[in-house]
Amino acid sequence: MDFPDALLLRLRNATRVALLTGAGVSAESGVATFRDAPDALWASFRPEELATPDAFRHNPKLVWDWYAWRRGRVAGVEPNPGHFAIAELEQRIPNFLLITQNVDGLHQRAGSKSMVELHGNISRVKCFACARAAEQWDDTETPPRCAHCGGNLRPDVVWFGEILPTSIWNKAEAAVRNCEVLFSIGTSSRVWPAAGLATLRGNTAP
Numbered sequence: 001m002d003f004p005d006a007l008l009l010r011l012r013n014a015t016r017v018a019l020l021t022g023a024g025v026s027a028e029s030g031v032a033t034f035r036d037a038p039d040a041l042w043a044s045f046r047p048e049e050l051a052t053p054d055a056f057r058h059n060p061k062l063v064w065d066w067y068a069w070r071r072g073r074v075a076g077v078e079p080n081p082g083h084f085a086i087a088e089l090e091q092r093i094p095n096f097l098l099i100t101q102n103v104d105g106l107h108q109r110a111g112s113k114s115m116v117e118l119h120g121n122i123s124r125v126k127c128f129a130c131a132r133a134a135e136q137w138d139d140t141e142t143p144p145r146c147a148h149c150g151g152n153l154r155p156d157v158v159w160f161g162e163i164l165p166t167s168i169w170n171k172a173e174a175a176v177r178n179c180e181v182l183f184s185i186g187t188s189s190r191v192w193p194a195a196g197l198a199t200l201r202g203n204t205a206p
Helices: 005-013 053-058 060-075 081-092 106-110 166-178 194-200
Strands: 016-021 095-100 115-117 120-127 153-157 181-185
Touching: 016 081, 016 166, 016 194, 053 060, 060 120, 060 153, 081 095, 081 106, 095 166, 115 166, 166 194, 181 194
Parallel strands: 016 095, 016 181, 095 115
Antiparallel strands: 120 153
């Protein structure tokens, strides 16, 4: 792909870069996008019906099992050249922040360090009741119980109807407002508030 000379010059001279990614970045690794139809086991469910606090309250076992299935699929794939290119770009820019909507952890596995995960990470688990992180859990119960309060454990992701963590959002917004170059890669720009980040700057490279 040929990039405009003006863009290349701006990137060479930039010291402050923000980069927003979505599910499309992981598609080459074999990670289905959130709205792709799952296999037959889950074909009768819409993802939006399984990714809400109310769904977890109503049927915590079903939601836990669905995320366990998704964790297993993510664990079986590897970062692709796009993930590695973004990690390499970080090494070349003095002030760089990767802002990802993805929950698959592939950016970290590719070497990205300066980043925020807007929607959490599917490999992490926390308590639905007290919000404490859980490093280990007992799989004899589904869902497992929190060792501190006995509440149900849930994936540490942001569900529909939940607010993004304030500190993470503020860091992402500040990086976009202060950057010289903003890239938006692999995202449909339909999920808010993440979709609004690109509107904070006029110089966006798709």
